[in-house]
Amino acid sequence: MIAEETATEELIAQRVAIPTLPGPLAAILAAVDREENGAAEIATALACDPGLSARTLRLASSAAYGTAEPITEVPRAVMTLGKTTIRRVVVQGAVLACFETLERRDAARVERFWMHSTAAAHIARALARLRVPDLAYGPEELYTAALLMDVGSLVLLDHDAARWCAVQERTGRADPRELERLHFGVDHASLARALVEAWNLPAVVAEAAELHHGGPVAPALASFAAVIRAAELLAEELQSSRDLASHAPAIAVELGLAPAACSRALDVARREWNEVGLSAWRQR
Numbered sequence: 212m213i214a215e216e217t218a219t220e221e222l223i224a225q226r227v228a229i230p231t232l233p234g235p236l237a238a239i240l241a242a243v244d245r246e247e248n249g250a251a252e253i254a255t256a257l258a259c260d261p262g263l264s265a266r267t268l269r270l271a272s273s274a275a276y277g278t279a280e281p282i283t284e285v286p287r288a289v290m291t292l293g294k295t296t297i298r299r300v301v302v303q304g305a306v307l308a309c310f311e312t313l314e315r316r317d318a319a320r321v322e323r324f325w326m327h328s329t330a331a332a333h334i335a336r337a338l339a340r341l342r343v344p345d346l347a348y349g350p351e352e353l354y355t356a357a358l359l360m361d362v363g364s365l366v367l368l369d370h371d372a373a374r375w376c377a378v379q380e381r382t383g384r385a386d387p388r389e390l391e392r393l394h395f396g397v398d399h400a401s402l403a404r405a406l407v408e409a410w411n412l413p414a415v416v417a418e419a420a421e422l423h424h425g426g427p428v429a430p431a432l433a434s435f436a437a438v439i440r441a442a443e444l445l446a447e448e449l450q451s452s453r454d455l456a457s458h459a460p461a462i463a464v465e466l467g468l469a470p471a472a473c474s475r476a477l478d479v480a481r482r483e484w485n486e487v488g489l490s491a492w493r494q495r
């Protein structure tokens with residue numbers, strides 16, 4: 212197993228460069244992860260990145276966190292959001308920073324990536340709030356997992372846009388991993404795993420990357436896979452403002468929940484995505 216992992220790492224190193232986590236953001240993540248640190252220490256660490264501080268305030272003031280009036284102090288925003296969400300905001304900022312040059316080169320594709328990822332993340336989190344039986348992770352972990360499960364696609368797009376487009380054209384919405392391995396030598400799920408390890412991100416991101424296009428799943432991850440796959444499937448519908456409720460009965464069966472509860476959760480996902488997802492992307 213270790214020899215297999217080393218071979219994959221070597222292959223990735225030879226084929227495609229994994230971006231390194233920017234130093235200042237690594238320092239903020241370390242501050243978030245230090246157990247003894249509270250809201251004041253984390254707010255101090257965030258102060259070195261005004262963009263992230265502003266994003267934290269905006270997010271904490273949004274309807275998704277139920278605050279009656281805008282939050283204007285970062286320590287209070289940190290307390291409102293909690294460490295898991297702050298960590299995700301920092302990681303998202305790190306991914307944005309790493310692919311800034313790509314974004315300048317190919318803004319439309321990078322925006323499409325984030326629209327899809329944030330839509331999937333909001334759906335995954337809304338479904339995970341429903342007390343899905345045997346779901347191994349919490350709503351915020353599901354959000355992070357769905358947000359970053361396709362991050363390997365950005366690495367491939369950055370590496371060779373023409374080749375990436377050729378793969379996309381041939382696969383459409385189907386699983387592109389086999390063609391990616393053929394054209395790049397690695398697929399976006401393996402790259403997500405490599406990034407997770409290099410950046411010390413939660414393993415849940417790599418797990419979501421592995422299973423969001425289908426394939427066999429260990430029984431312990433069955434509920435997790437069902438939420439992630441529903442998020443992947445419905446993200447496109449949400450982006451295109453199509454009806455989500457009609458999917459609720461099938462998702463309810465998959466997750467062992469009541470259709471009405473699923474339908475309400477999908478409504479919440481749409482509202483939160485419209486309010487936070489889109490504005491966060493446009494205002495960042």
Ligand SMILES: [Fe+2]
Nearest residue numbers: 360361423424
């Ligand atoms: Fe994917």
